[in-house]
Amino acid sequence: MRSDLLLACIMGPLLAVFLLKGRARRLLASIFGGMLIAFLSGSISGFLAGLVSYDAMAAVLYISPAVEEGLKLILFLLFLFVCQLEDAELPDIAVGVGVGFAMMESIALQHASGDVWAMRLFARAFCSALIHVACALMLILAVRMVRRMALETLSGILGIYAVTVTVHALYNLMVSAGGAGEVAGYCLPALLIGAWKLWPAIRKSYGR
Amino acid sequence: MTAIVLYEVLHCLVAVCAAVWLFFRAVHGAERSALYVLAGAAACLFLGDVYWLAHLIIRGEPPTIFSACDVAYIGFLLMFNAALPRVEPRHSLRRPFTLCMAAFALFNAAAWMVWTGVWFNNLLWGIPMLVLALHSAMLADQRLSSARCGVFFASLVLLVICEASVLAGGVRSVAGPLCTVLWVLALGQLAFLLKGTGSLKRLPVPAWALLMFFCECASFLAQGAVYYGFQVVTMTCFVCAAMSAVREGEARHAV
Numbered sequence: 001m002r003s004d005l006l007l008a009c010i011m012g013p014l015l016a017v018f019l020l021k022g023r024a025r026r027l028l029a030s031i032f033g034g035m036l037i038a039f040l041s042g043s044i045s046g047f048l049a050g051l052v053s054y055d056a057m058a059a060v061l062y063i064s065p066a067v068e069e070g071l072k073l074i075l076f077l078l079f080l081f082v083c084q085l086e087d088a089e090l091p092d093i094a095v096g097v098g099v100g101f102a103m104m105e106s107i108a109l110q111h112a113s114g115d116v117w118a119m120r121l122f123a124r125a126f127c128s129a130l131i132h133v134a135c136a137l138m139l140i141l142a143v144r145m146v147r148r149m150a151l152e153t154l155s156g157i158l159g160i161y162a163v164t165v166t167v168h169a170l171y172n173l174m175v176s177a178g179g180a181g182e183v184a185g186y187c188l189p190a191l192l193i194g195a196w197k198l199w200p201a202i203r204k205s206y207g208r
Numbered sequence: 209m210t211a212i213v214l215y216e217v218l219h220c221l222v223a224v225c226a227a228v229w230l231f232f233r234a235v236h237g238a239e240r241s242a243l244y245v246l247a248g249a250a251a252c253l254f255l256g257d258v259y260w261l262a263h264l265i266i267r268g269e270p271p272t273i274f275s276a277c278d279v280a281y282i283g284f285l286l287m288f289n290a291a292l293p294r295v296e297p298r299h300s301l302r303r304p305f306t307l308c309m310a311a312f313a314l315f316n317a318a319a320w321m322v323w324t325g326v327w328f329n330n331l332l333w334g335i336p337m338l339v340l341a342l343h344s345a346m347l348a349d350q351r352l353s354s355a356r357c358g359v360f361f362a363s364l365v366l367l368v369i370c371e372a373s374v375l376a377g378g379v380r381s382v383a384g385p386l387c388t389v390l391w392v393l394a395l396g397q398l399a400f401l402l403k404g405t406g407s408l409k410r411l412p413v414p415a416w417a418l419l420m421f422f423c424e425c426a427s428f429l430a431q432g433a434v435y436y437g438f439q440v441v442t443m444t445c446f447v448c449a450a451m452s453a454v455r456e457g458e459a460r461h462a463v
Binding site (some may be wrong): 012061062065068140152155156158159160161162163165166167168169170173174176202203 | 235243248249251252255256258262263265266267275276277279282283284286287289290336339345355463
């Protein structure tokens with residue numbers, strides 16, 4: 001990912017972080033953070049792919065998901081410790097980080113793809129936003145475990161990180177397939193977000 | 209290849225059924241957090257299998273290098289470990305059974321490295337396996353019979369010698385079947401040791417975790433049908449652990 005793209009995109013959110021206050025500032029800060037880690041993860045993935053001599057597709061399938069989700073988790077932990085967030089505030093931050101990440105990635109994607117049918121690019125960018133938001137929402141569970149600070153907490157956090165990496169890698173794999181696989185891949189994050197929205201209703205219906 | 213794909217599909221179905229069942233038991237019942245984490249562990253298994261199958265369908269070959277399906281299986285081990293009850297390490301680390309299981313986990317990790325020649329991937333597998341073995345052994349090491357422990361240690365020593373001789377260049381066609389027999393005997397002895405005077409059906413979750421760890425180790429040092437045989441036993445142990453966790457939660461809730 002090119003650094004001039006990053007510089008062109010981050011100025012608006014960065015300015016808003018300084019001008020706004022309260023929840024709005026935190027939301028814009030999370031969007032800014034998401035854009036920054038998208039840039040960083042592009043650079044790190046590219047460096048690692050060069051190190052182990054992977055081509056672009058192998059890097060997308062095997063390296064990018066681990067790097068991207070790892071950086072998101074680090075950013076979450078940073079927010080948790082710096083802003084002293086309550087559990088109820090975590091979804092807002094997760095959505096902000098996911099949207100910021102996807103925004104930066106979509107700009108890079110558009111820059112790299114050249115002449116692509118606008119609707120196809122829109123679908124790709126929209127679903128990319130969905131998967132990043134879905135993975136960020138899953139990482140909330142890991143961040144909530146940090147508060148418990150027990151020996152098995154670390155293994156739980158890494159377990160949730162492994163789930164997000166696998167979901168992200170599965171999405172990348174299916175989208176790379178084209179045809180029905182690509183459509184199924186686009187449906188995966190939508191299903192996850194749908195499950196997240198339905199969760200309170202499920203708990204209410206089945207819970208004691 | 210068809211048999212392997214069929215096995216993966218079945219494995220995938222069992223994992224998703226276990227995940228959904230545990231999830232709804234967690235929503236509905238008491239002792240929720242452990243069941244949620246176990247449901248997450250089953251979901252990891254499911255995702256790993258789905259990734260493996262999707263890779264086979266889309267790319268025409270199974271994922272060969274360290275991929276997301278390995279990450280998912282490692283996540284499964286980590287989440288299973290997180291679902292076990294808390295333990296105070298200072299009180300249990302010095303017990304011979306715990307030390308023995310930790311040493312056995314280290315031996316296995318070293319053996320995978322020697323066999324495959326790949327140290328980084330095996331290190332990533334070895335650490336969660338060691339953590340799971342240590343944690344579950346500390347929890348299981350409460351009222352173990354010393355005589356049965358002695359027999360189990362002896363069987364482990366024999367097993368380690370046999371596996372080491374194979375890895376050091378021994379004839380696999382001769383020592384390989386002997387290793388398989390020793391793995392089965394040691395597994396039987398471990399189950400006998402853990403059940404004590406009770407029934408195998410009533411084993412607690414940490415005991416099933418330990419049996420699962422043992423079967424996983426046995427499969428990783430095996431090939432072909434033996435590998436898949438031990439993998440089936442591993443999955444059975446996980447399902448038994450899930451049933452045991454649900455039963456324990458209900459029993460505590462009833463009290």
